[in-house]
Amino acid sequence: MSTADVVRAASRHKQATAELTNAAFIRAAGAWKKVNPGSIVSSWQILSTSVIAALMVAQSRSVDSADTTLDLAFNEQNIDPIDARIRKEAIVGTMPATGATLDAALAGVAYHALDHIGRGYSTNEAMQTGMVELSKLVQYGIADAGRASSQIRIGSARQKVGYVRMASAGCCARCSVLAGQYYAWNTGFLRHPHCRCVHIPARESMADTFATDPYEAFDALSAAEQDRIYTKAGAEAIRNGADMNQVINSRRGMTTSGRFTSEGVTKRGYFRISSDAGRAGKRRLSVDEILRRSGQDKTRFVSLLTEYGYFV
Template sequence: MYARPRVLAVVQQGRDAAVRLAAPYTAAVLVETDQVASGVGEINPTRFTVAAPDGRPMGSLLDESVIATKVAVKQGTSVDEALQSGGSHLIRDVLTVLADTRRQVYSADITQRPGVAGYTRMLNTPSCSRCVMLAGRWYRWSQGFQRHPRCDCMHIPSSENRAGDFRTDPQAYFDSLSGAEQDRVFTKHGAQAIRDGADMNRVENVRLRGLGTETSHRKFGTPYRLTVDDIYRNAGTRADAIRLLTMEGFIRPSV
């Protein structure tokens, strides 16, 4: 696996860049939206790239594309098709990891600012129907960011929805699309129902009924680091969350 070290190095460079760009984001948005919320410490950029966003070693996550390729070959897929499938798997994982790394920085920075009660979910268009339905919703600081593979939606730190543009308004975003794009994102019948006045949430929920959410399975014996999402699940209070984020190195105490 000669390419593995090179792939890991490139992904690491991408994650380092993502963290550098994400670190000043929350402070900049607070200034732009006339909100004041000082932090109890500061973001520690290097901690966010020690492991994959789900806590496992980065290499083991990227190895899944190799496994997927070998499984495809074993199932009778041609080598070329299996390699193409594995490549798509790798691209999906890398894009998701970069977005998750960025989002974890945002989330930790919001948490360590007690003056920020939560965040509003913002689209990074173009977006899928699942993300459109969540756009503009406000979440408490401790609520994890729901996402699917390759999702690139973002946080707006706030105590309420302060954005007021199409990126946080599902109906406004739907109306901004052409008829063809509405059909593509929501399906032909679903889009027509929405155009006819049907409730967008109800239409989408019916379409997705029965689909489970993505879960993460951690194998026994695999080294694992506590993630930002783990901290939110286990912290009973905000003070405890800040303590755990500091203990795990995501936040550095103020000097």
């Protein structure tokens, strides 16, 4: 057995979770489409029974799949678990991140749809928002079941064990820079709707073995995919050597106009202490604004990226 076997097992778990989620959502979406618009709550209460059953089966299988991956990872790294496998009943039938029961979470979809109608949405619009909410609940409910089981087993190991985040090829920009990073066992798993990243349990001394290079993942994409995932301006900056973390993180603090960003501008922020513009007290231009100001002049584009702290 090797670390490659562990990565392959994690990939299989990720694929299994995706398939379980897709099948469960097809069942959930089919039931939601049958809801009587004139009696949303009561009709959904009946229809959601089969959805809850399907979700519980998917959650159970997700926990089993996660356990298989952890068994391989523990064995490969000589990690001695206390074997504190969580009782499935503690997870299955709940939304693991919040502790809410599945029936309560799904009932909320109907009540929220009614609330939207009360606020002026058309019935069709309200039902569409319900479908979106249902999609998120299904995805979170299944993926978080496996994650919760993994976190408990990782935290109960006799040695100090954390996890490395494994992301998919073509994942979102935020996940790409988190991929391969090591986290303590009790660090929350950041995710977004349809996030399929998974834990790979690892001792800190072994974390680099499972690390993935976000730049290699970026280079493996076509230019069109790079532009789609990282934005046209962001992808162009990365292609020209800008630091991926600076480029991606800068989008968190962008102003409504898109011209500036507040990322790194505090007294100890990277922009403020390490760039010419920051030390001069200037507002930090966003990558999008830098691209706009540069026009077709690549030399000016790189010069402004450097001035505003996008090279590390």
